[in-house]
Amino acid sequence: MTRFDEFKDIQKKLKAYGLVLNIASWDSNTEAPKDCFPYRSEMLSIISGEHFSLMTSQTYQDIIRDLLDQQDDLSETQYKEVEKAKKSLDKIVKIPKHEYVEFSKLRNMANRVWEEARENEDFEQFKPYLEKIIDFQKKMVSYRSSTTQPYNVLLDDYEEGMDMDKYDHFFQTIKDELVPFVQDILNNKPKEKPSYITESFPKQKQKQFVEYLLEVFDYNLNRGVLKESAHPFTWNTHSKDVRLTVRYLENYVFSSIFAAIHELGHALYEQQVDEMFDMTNLNSGASMGIHESQSRFYENIIGRSKAFWEAHFDKLKTLFSHQLKDVEIDDFYHAINWVEESFIRVEADELTYPLHILLRYELERAIFNDGISVDALPELWNKKMKSYLNVDVEKPSDGILQDVHWSGGAFGYFPTYALGSAYAAQLYYAMKEALDIEKLVKDNNIKAINTWLKENIHCFGSRLKPEEIIQKVTNEPFNPKYYIRYLKEKYTELYLKK
């Protein structure tokens, strides 16, 4: 048995633990009955513990060290596997186990307190937990790195290769270009939102339309499942088991349609990873940002395009003949791209969405880099909301308490949401050089687009890093100008052309 065989042996075991934990989590999130959780949590923590022990075992560490010492003996893919394993290892192995456990408990607790505080509209209740979480997160970073820039470590965790320099440039561009553009749009948009948007669309028919979308996007049901859950998500264990969930709101049909297309973007990515990676740790998307680029590409660039609805609006009208009887395709196209001031990130439209992320990035940066106090956060939040989106936050649930991320210690995560949209735009202009996207979409030939994405991005799983993918596909490094260009082209056409 070679050293690499030993590595693969442990990897396979780790994947097996990952698989069963993953299946349990799917079950927990989609159908497990509410009373089962105390017992289940205790049992799953035992399996997670086994997983953790194996992943941090001295044997495994020695194997990885030896393999990296003799990396010339490894093939390129083998090297990538070991490198990725080393990176995952470094994230946990340097942290004393009791602190790791303590942090995990703190986050669970903070999460419950956050829920309550949001319910009570009481930031003060959450504040001490947020302080503890931030302090703990800083300490955790200090175990792993001697950097004086802890936020860079967190940014890299969520998107390998990204740091404050790159993000500063990105978000400055958004601030300079989009904030005034959004103001312009908001000043010029029609006053009244079309009323049919919030009419009642029966759930069963929404489901039928989502099933139709699965076909349109060529999602492979032999390798997947469509299900309902409280929050839409994509779930996968390997390329042959990639599932998605949707939620049906009877008085807001756009929710299920665009959540479905969004999750389909994630799911197609995972289904198209080359099966040669199934047994490796490279068998999933390259990064949060690249993943989000795919979901946003499908949701916004395809799903919210006029061409798409030229192909599918009739189908939707057949299902909802009553609700949509007086609606023309142009009105519909406008409605699905409705821009408005809003408080809540997850409900924001495509154009204002990045401004929400800009705000969070600036706050996180201030917390970790400038040592701003938690006390000062709510006011700063509200000021920025006023300045970027022209809204007055009147309650914490519309402001600083709206998102779950911070209670879970997930600092550095938010920026990938905007980055994904920006990647999507850059990839879009590259794809346009090769394909007549508009025509393919109109002809209901999404398959050709899937194939292009498969060959250029999906098939590699995480063998390529995000920056390698962007460089390879677009012939330049990440550049936010494409995102600005895409948004300006689309929304000028929609709102500013008379």
Added chain:
Amino acid sequence: MTRFDEFKDIQKKLKAYGLVLNIASWDSNTEAPKDCFPYRSEMLSIISGEHFSLMTSQTYQDIIRDLLDQQDDLSETQYKEVEKAKKSLDKIVKIPKHEYVEFSKLRNMANRVWEEARENEDFEQFKPYLEKIIDFQKKMVSYRSSTTQPYNVLLDDYEEGMDMDKYDHFFQTIKDELVPFVQDILNNKPKEKPSYITESFPKQKQKQFVEYLLEVFDYNLNRGVLKESAHPFTWNTHSKDVRLTVRYLENYVFSSIFAAIHELGHALYEQQVDEMFDMTNLNSGASMGIHESQSRFYENIIGRSKAFWEAHFDKLKTLFSHQLKDVEIDDFYHAINWVEESFIRVEADELTYPLHILLRYELERAIFNDGISVDALPELWNKKMKSYLNVDVEKPSDGILQDVHWSGGAFGYFPTYALGSAYAAQLYYAMKEALDIEKLVKDNNIKAINTWLKENIHCFGSRLKPEEIIQKVTNEPFNPKYYIRYLKEKYTELYLKK
């Protein structure tokens, strides 16, 4: 840490492995996409392997040995836990690991061949595998016991305390009493089956009725899930997660109704096990036979009684007003207790069902005790079918190839199916001393029956052995006369009273 604490520590880990494997199996049986299985099987075999290693580890064996050496230090429940663990251990630890693995592979293979052979109506194809399975099973028994009666070991595996002597008496009673009685009924029953039985009953409404049944039987949905699957089954991990599945056949509504009540019987049992056993290996029903007694009690003794439909027939008629418009409750009561000659065990009615089991018991006994050759089985099968049920088997799929059990090596399992029905009848007469069952059922007060079963049977989980339960509840050992009495009373009334 005491020796018992160490025992509990390993037990808890074993339960954790059991939980995740169980959840994976639920997923596999209800929704996993078809292409996921090769990867999944390989991964799950790793987790099963970990489970197996832990369960057969020398440490664990030593702990159990020590605890049994000093059993006076244990409480009664503690002792039962250790005793049960020892029993599970003995079943596997004496078997050389490579043979265990080989047997498992053989069964998988035999299962695939059985499916094909049944498809091809070709017993010869399956024969060599059946021979190998029987030889292997005999060898496996020989590792565990020096008995000259290997079938007794297998019978005890599926129902602790049972052996050929007891089963011989049971099945002889069935043969003497029921075979002629069934003939009598068949000669006196109406010629024509009511045609509405096989009319089309839309699936969605069947589902509504099954959901209504969950309420009627007071099944706790905070501790369970109702779902659809290819074959109905009950699944549980502990008292707070007990699920059931149903299948909906549009042209046979009785299938979903009575499968649901049957599975509800299993499920109520598991939901009512005292939660003090959640963290022990005693947290599930006492045995296959006792479990089946509960499902059969609910399905047949309650679900197929006139009193039950006096309470619920109107509800069914409301849902299926077209299909049932001309049907009176008496006709309906007759139809759900329709007796007929049939080939297939799983489709047999309540009265002829035990004759199918009688046949299988006699064949298995002949195989393991009298060394009858596999060559002789089909003819023997067909002869017995003629003699007990007066039907001529014309193809193996209607005869010896109909059941999955033998291809999985599960000899000794079948008898528990009939035993369960017989237990149910004995328990029924005991319950009648305490409760006015007919009135409770008519008044839609199944809850009172559940409570009685909880206090007398369910709450104990497997802390009591089957024979202890029967003795405690009925004040005598198992006695088949109650089963005969119950069937004769019910079916005489239905078919022989003019």
